[in-house]
Amino acid sequence: MYPTLLAHIKRFVDLSEDEPAQLFHFIRPLQVKKKAFILKEGQLCKSDYFVEKGCLRMFFVNEKGIEQITQFALEHWWIADYFSLLNKTKTQFNIQAIENSEVLCFDLKTQAALFQQLPKMETYFRMVAQKAYAASQMRTKFFHDFSKEESYHHFNNAFPEFVQRVPQYMLASYLGFTPEYLSEIRKKK
Amino acid sequence: MYPTLLAHIKRFVDLSEDEPAQLFHFIRPLQVKKKAFILKEGQLCKSDYFVEKGCLRMFFVNEKGIEQITQFALEHWWIADYFSLLNKTKTQFNIQAIENSEVLCFDLKTQAALFQQLPKMETYFRMVAQKAYAASQMRTKFFHDFSKEESYHHFNNAFPEFVQRVPQYMLASYLGFTPEYLSEIRKKK
DNA sequence: CGGAATCTTGAAAGTGTTCAAATCAAGTGG
């Protein structure tokens, strides 16, 4: 059960025989159909979401009414609006499935109990948060370092499997430019 | 001793009478003169840094040889290259004092011992990492949402005290545009 | 006071966007 999650946890901490069963008690699994939402602007984000299988995107709608993607999440990625989650404020983001997906919800409500019963999980969550922040520092660097055209080539080289899995216009949105410009870049080479 | 740090920790977890003394055992204080570096490109980042007093900047040098600032840290902010710290790889960043500062170093080497002796501190570090990631999600949103001119006005309104503390050209670098353009924006209004 | 650091100016050149329309691809129902 939930092999992707268990494998990911074991990258960071050791689990004894009986701990997975205890852990599963705190998980709320969710089957999400393509295009279905697990979070919508204006709601409270009440869970941390782990992608056991499939692919999600996070986006907000800007002043011009255009959907701006800020994040993708595929297998073994965590995703949530942490600002909303930590401050209990309404989210400005949406999280939607790009493919039929299986998502594991860790509700904030039961988090304290989880950490008390399985302190290792707090270590795991700390490490995952630090790693996510590290990735975000790198992303910030790339953003400043590369032109938009370079961003595209860089992303293509770094995540070729990924580029095939999402529509091009979503990739353009994530990288911060228009589908028209992406088209132009692709034409060149 | 270290009132800024203690106050910050107490925002997240409770500390008993004797815990601060235990904690101080794991801290390596550092006085940093203006313009001195606490991390230089090519080194390993071995500590998490807490700004007890003063102001730091983190930057990298891009292909054109220009210093790109990716982060500031003032009182009660944490700063480090987490990618280098977690993966033990050479850092691409520099961290430098903008003012004479007092920095508290938490060395990675002693982190496990700290968490074992004071498990609360792991909770604190988890919460700080999550909050940092939340802030970084918001920053990503602003980046996509605003034009560069709007970024400047937004930042000015959100952090007026801060804007007075750092040179304008550093702010321009952080916001991702040239000092010349900043000058233009300021002229307008 | 003198020199270095910071900020301003203006013109020319890019880079990336907008808009409207055409083309291409894909999924659905009959």
Next chain:
DNA sequence: CCACTTGATTTGAACACTTTCAAGATTCCG
């Protein structure tokens, strides 16, 4: 399995935002 509808990608011209470069003005600090 075709016809239809919707979704996705491409094109091109005009435009807007931001950078570049080179120089001058200003401020700060020892």
